[in-house]
Amino acid sequence: MNFKLSLALPLIICVFQTSAQEKQEGYTQQINGTKLSFEMKAIPGGEFLMGSKKGKADELPVHKVKLDPFWMGTYEVTWDIYEPFLYKDYETTQSIGAVPANVDAVTRPTKPYLDMTFGMGKENHPALAMTHYNAIQFCKWLYARTGVFYRLPTEAEWEYASRAGNTTEYFFGDDASTLGEYAWFKANSEGKTSEVGKKKPNPWGLFDMYGNVAEWTYDQYKADFYASVKGDKANNPVSVPEKLYANSIRGGSYEDGPKELRSAARLASDPVWKQLDPQIPKSNWWFPEAPFIGMRLVRPVKVPSQAEIDAYYNRAPIADY
Numbered sequence: 001m002n003f004k005l006s007l008a009l010p011l012i013i014c015v016f017q018t019s020a021q022e023k024q025e026g027y028t029q030q031i032n033g034t035k036l037s038f039e040m041k042a043i044p045g046g047e048f049l050m051g052s053k054k055g056k057a058d059e060l061p062v063h064k065v066k067l068d069p070f071w072m073g074t075y076e077v078t079w080d081i082y083e084p085f086l087y088k089d090y091e092t093t094q095s096i097g098a099v100p101a102n103v104d105a106v107t108r109p110t111k112p113y114l115d116m117t118f119g120m121g122k123e124n125h126p127a128l129a130m131t132h133y134n135a136i137q138f139c140k141w142l143y144a145r146t147g148v149f150y151r152l153p154t155e156a157e158w159e160y161a162s163r164a165g166n167t168t169e170y171f172f173g174d175d176a177s178t179l180g181e182y183a184w185f186k187a188n189s190e191g192k193t194s195e196v197g198k199k200k201p202n203p204w205g206l207f208d209m210y211g212n213v214a215e216w217t218y219d220q221y222k223a224d225f226y227a228s229v230k231g232d233k234a235n236n237p238v239s240v241p242e243k244l245y246a247n248s249i250r251g252g253s254y255e256d257g258p259k260e261l262r263s264a265a266r267l268a269s270d271p272v273w274k275q276l277d278p279q280i281p282k283s284n285w286w287f288p289e290a291p292f293i294g295m296r297l298v299r300p301v302k303v304p305s306q307a308e309i310d311a312y313y314n315r316a317p318i319a320d321y
Contacts, residue, residue, distance in 0.1 A: 017025065024069055031145050033103070033286040034094050036081050038073060040299060041205045043161050045069035046081070050159055052228055052264035054169060059264045065156045066235045069158050072153065072161050073297040075196040076215065077138070079117065082127035087111075090284040103144045109134055109285035112183045113278070117292045124195040126294040128220075132247045132269065133317045134141040134285045135216045140313040141296075149309050152218040154238045155266070158250045162210075162263040164203040169262045170210070171202045176258035183211030185261055189254035210261040213294030214253040221246040221268040244318040245271055253292035268294075274320060281296045282320035 022131060024042045051062040084091035086109055091099060107131075116129050132152075139150045140184070141255060153161070156160070164171045180187060182202070184194045197207045219225075220241040229237045239248055246268035252261035259265065273290035274282045287293060303314070 005152045006154055011046065028075070029141070029146060029148065030227070031081065032083075032147075034084065034091075035094055035096065036084065036094060038052050038077075038081055038297070039075065040071040040297070041074050043157075043204060045301075046160075048160050048165075049167060050156055050264070052169065052229075052262065052318050055259070055262060055264050056266070058087065058266050059226070061226055061266065063226055063229050064234060064255050065160070065229065065237055067157060068236055069301045070153075070157060071301070072157070072206060073300040074201075074205060076213055076294045077127050078124055078196055079122045080124065082130075082138060085109075085138050097221055100144075103141065106144050107137060108141075108142045109120075109137070109299040110283060111177065111287050112283075112288070114286075114287055114288055116286065116288075118192075120291070121195070125193050126195075126196055126208075126212050128193065128294045129287050130154075130216075130295065131283070131294070132216055132241070132286055134217075136238055136313065136315075138295070139297070143309070145164065148299060149304060150255045151312060152216050152295065155217045155219040155248050155250065156237050157298060158215065158217050158296075161204060161206060162202065162251070164206070166203070166263075169264070171250055171263065172236060176261075179210065179258055179261065183208070183252075183261055184254050185252060186255055186257050193254055198258040209251055209254070209263075211252055213251075214249045214256070214267060214292055215249055215251045216293065216295045217248045219248040220235070221248040221266065243264050244320060255292055271320070283302050284317040288308060 009066055026041045028037050028039050045068045047064055050065045051059045053062060060085045084094045135152055168174045172182060174223060182200050193212055201207045202209055219239040222239055225239050247269040249269060252265060268316045273287040277283055309319050
């Protein structure tokens with residue numbers, strides 16, 4: 001998809017990006033043409049030790065990683081900003097004026113046959129049960145709306161932001177007894193999501209990094225990937241997805257216990273999450289049996305080239321089975 005933005009818009013974005021890059025401050029992103037917005041926190045670049053000796057084998061070896069600065073969503077993506085992407089008629093009601101042609105051209109999900117909130121709540125609640133492909137297409141829709149490149153975090157970026165400068169199992173220490181102050185999880189969630197931002201944030205101002213919904217990363221899940229992260233590969237590492245399964249998910253959800261919520265804990269996506277999907281082939285867009293999966297946005301300070309942006313957004317979906 002070739003997005004042809006107006007001449008004025010890129011100039012505005014360019015000035016904003018230069019200023020933001022110099023200062024690296026948090027900001028509020030308006031979704032152009034709507035009354036909707038979302039908050040982003042500045043995450044400084046740096047080095048950290050990724051993984052844990054106290055977790056599973058896929059968290060080893062503990063290794064040093066270096067990351068460029070980026071911004072990350074203050075909150076998990078909520079239905080409030082996700083639903084206009086899902087349904088054109090809903091987007092129209094949320095828009096100020098006509099929906100621009102480049103926005104209208106973005107491919108949208110097929111209508112789900114289930115209530116994808118699963119009765120857990122919509123306003124200020126995290127959007128959920130989308131596939132990896134669906135999450136990336138939402139980022140593409142945001143790009144069409146704002147002209148700003150948003151994407152999924154890499155596994156390394158997610159863990160780095162979650163740790164917020166700490167080396168302990170949780171950003172608040174190794175003792176899980178106070179986890180309920182920061183997270184909705186199995187012990188306090190009553191088996192459902194909650195509104196975002198109701199618990200304490202981590203030291204970098206990010207809410208619900210643990211629990212509520214687990215969060216997609218961009219990476220292909222490989223249990224032994226950490227062993228290959230050496231030398232130049234330790235700079236902004238990413239396991240580029242080449243297969244439909246499995247992709248890496250982080251943070252744990254409302255139905256997980258404390259061990260799954262640790263900063264280093266990893267979860268792999270699973271085709272059984274579509275087991276009840278009656279479509280053949282299975283939907284590219286939804287995981288009807290994974291109401292515990294959501295997403296959080298990242299924006300790199302270093303803006304990719306247009307070719308890199310197009311390559312990220314325009315990969316064809318892989319047919320499910």
